[in-house]
Amino acid sequence: MDVNDRIRQQLDEHSVLLYMKGTPDFPQCGFSGQTVAALKAVGKPFAYVNIFEDPEVREGLKAYSNWPTFPQLYVNGELVGGCDIVVEMYHSGELQELLAPVEHPA
Amino acid sequence: MSESRESKIRARLEARFTPVELQIRDQSHMHAGHAGAADGRGHFAVTIVSSEFAGTNRVQRHQMVYDALRALLESDIHALRIKALTPDER
Numbered sequence: 001m002d003v004n005d006r007i008r009q010q011l012d013e014h015s016v017l018l019y020m021k022g023t024p025d026f027p028q029c030g031f032s033g034q035t036v037a038a039l040k041a042v043g044k045p046f047a048y049v050n051i052f053e054d055p056e057v058r059e060g061l062k063a064y065s066n067w068p069t070f071p072q073l074y075v076n077g078e079l080v081g082g083c084d085i086v087v088e089m090y091h092s093g094e095l096q097e098l099l100a101p102v103e104h105p106a
Numbered sequence: 107m108s109e110s111r112e113s114k115i116r117a118r119l120e121a122r123f124t125p126v127e128l129q130i131r132d133q134s135h136m137h138a139g140h141a142g143a144a145d146g147r148g149h150f151a152v153t154i155v156s157s158e159f160a161g162t163n164r165v166q167r168h169q170m171v172y173d174a175l176r177a178l179l180e181s182d183i184h185a186l187r188i189k190a191l192t193p194d195e196r
Contacts, residue, residue: 031185066169068179069186084187085164 003060010057011077014047016102019061020071023050031083032071038090039073044099075099111148111182115175119154122174126193127155133187147184159192 001009011017016039022028024036039046051058051070062068065079073080075098080086089095112130119128134148152171159167167190175183 066172067165068172068176079165081165081168084189085168088164
């Protein structure tokens, strides 16, 4: 399976997926940490991939999404954005709205 | 003295977007010492106002800015905060 197939599989399996540096409990970058904080504040379940543990996905995702930095949040397979966008959407209420239909464990 | 990273970023954004407003802040000092700063690339925050962003969504705007700075992302920029607006949204 090539890296694009692996990314597609991950996105298929998790309706809310955060590609981040570190883990939600131990983010290894301030931007990843702020994005986790926004998601936790919304309170819906989300899955994550620690890109430090998967260098192939780390590189592959930059090309897949035409987005060169992390974190990257995906909902239903679509790129929502990085830290700036997610935090902005949290403050405007759009993130809560976007995640409202998410019920089952991500 | 070599061209500063900030002026390299400015030159590329001005060429691509002819912005009516452009602010670039070097925030590298706020991150000195953390792992991402170890390779010497910097943290920057960009506020850019341009009619080029009309009709695009937030993700597309960030992608447009990243595209314009692609080469610098390899050499000079570790992290970039982006606020991209059209003149009407200011």
